[in-house]
Amino acid sequence: MSDFEKIKNKLKNKLIESKNSQEVESIKAEIFGKNGLINSEFKKLGSLSLEDRKKVASEINNIKQELTKLFNDKAIALSDSEIDEQIKKERDDVTLPEKDFRIGKIHPVSQVIDEISSIFSEIGFSVEEGPDIETEYYNFTALNTPENHPAKDMHDTFYIEEDMKTLLRTHTSPVQVRTMLKGRPPFKIIAPGRTYRSDSDQTHTPMFHQLEGLHIDKNITMGHLKGCLNYFVKEFFEVEKIKMRFRPSHFPFTEPSAEVDIGYRIENNKIVIGEGDKWLEILGCGMVHPNVLKNSKVDPTKFQGFAFGIGIDRLAMLKYGINDLRSFFECDYRWLNYYGFDPLNVPTNYRGLSK
Numbered sequence: 001m002s003d004f005e006k007i008k009n010k011l012k013n014k015l016i017e018s019k020n021s022q023e024v025e026s027i028k029a030e031i032f033g034k035n036g037l038i039n040s041e042f043k044k045l046g047s048l049s050l051e052d053r054k055k056v057a058s059e060i061n062n063i064k065q066e067l068t069k070l071f072n073d074k075a076i077a078l079s080d081s082e083i084d085e086q087i088k089k090e091r092d093d094v095t096l097p098e099k100d101f102r103i104g105k106i107h108p109v110s111q112v113i114d115e116i117s118s119i120f121s122e123i124g125f126s127v128e129e130g131p132d133i134e135t136e137y138y139n140f141t142a143l144n145t146p147e148n149h150p151a152k153d154m155h156d157t158f159y160i161e162e163d164m165k166t167l168l169r170t171h172t173s174p175v176q177v178r179t180m181l182k183g184r185p186p187f188k189i190i191a192p193g194r195t196y197r198s199d200s201d202q203t204h205t206p207m208f209h210q211l212e213g214l215h216i217d218k219n220i221t222m223g224h225l226k227g228c229l230n231y232f233v234k235e236f237f238e239v240e241k242i243k244m245r246f247r248p249s250h251f252p253f254t255e256p257s258a259e260v261d262i263g264y265r266i267e268n269n270k271i272v273i274g275e276g277d278k279w280l281e282i283l284g285c286g287m288v289h290p291n292v293l294k295n296s297k298v299d300p301t302k303f304q305g306f307a308f309g310i311g312i313d314r315l316a317m318l319k320y321g322i323n324d325l326r327s328f329f330e331c332d333y334r335w336l337n338y339y340g341f342d343p344l345n346v347p348t349n350y351r352g353l354s355k
């Protein structure tokens, strides 16, 4: 056997045994490369006689063809097995337990809405909802706030249409009217939701949350209102005593009207509630104005009651020591991770609200 054939057989075996495309590539270079087996055999042809040259050249060509076919077959086989190998390696076993999963957090606003709903449901309030896009009628007129009333400016309304008939509701009070028109007294409801005003600073954002409360029956008085809010504030802050004041105020849809402030102080850049010499307004309230009852098809000579509108975001700030309202709506995952709540700990009165 000539040297050429020996080398060829050796390389051929090596090729058959090769296990990946890298190995195949290097064998290919040894055979077909510039200084590879085939080329060096061709170079030798010059020293042969014409007759031998023809013979040897055709032999080399046969071998070249044989090897080329071998290479092609090998390449196909390898690419199949390499793909199989990769699929095997990359296969996810979905039955394996998760090692590094992240638990999503409940936003403080959602948490506080759940807490408040839980507190009020305990004393017989049910939950109502109304649309964010309101008509001028429900947001103002039906609530005894006539055309050109200064309260309209006070609210910094976002109007949707130029005719000023549709708007983003500036408070949840329109839900009072919608609820009363839907049913018959007595009414005892809360209505949480988004509200909008053109305003932005440390304690105001253009979108914020309110929770409306409405209790209408035959003999409801201001005393019930105070008792109800007192119960609520203590339950909400999970304390025995809280500094709270009712300030006389004005709303077109209540008479008399009051605003409620909660005492707080700042310690280490955090809000501490219930004590201190600073006051934060958390809600507006009052006895529902007879005109609102009339507009809601409720007879004011037979029924009366109170309403209140709580600023939910402010309550969340106070309870959980968050001092910039704007951070609530920046969608920063790190913030949420720090201030958010465990989704499995749903607030209840009997098990605890925030613990």
Ligand code: PHE
Binding pocket: 170, 171, 172, 173, 251, 254, 257, 283, 284, 285, 286, 307, 308, 309, 310
């Ligand atoms: N709607 C009032 C506001 O947004 C709050 C309020 C509600 C006042 C119900 C009285 C009664 O400021």
